[in-house]
Amino acid sequence: MTTLPQHAVAVARTPHRGRALVIGLVIAGVALLVAANAHFLYVAVTSQPDCVPYSRASGENAAGTYGAAKPAC
Secondary structure (H helix, E strand, C coil): CCCCCHHHHHHHHHHHHHHHHHHHHHHHHHHHHHHHHHHHHHHHCCCCCCCCCCCCCCCCCCCCCCCCCCCCC
């Protein structure tokens, strides 16, 4: 039985480490995206924006101005 030199054993194990690193980075990236989207969803559901004045609320109806069709305020 022949034995491999020490550097040959290290080279043989390197692809497995690289693959594990890539898989770990992909899992971390997906987890980061899921966490960010969960945070955006939480903020969207729990926040209530303040009312802001706009042209139709003050009675002005100038051409080219936009406003809410049915404002909640």
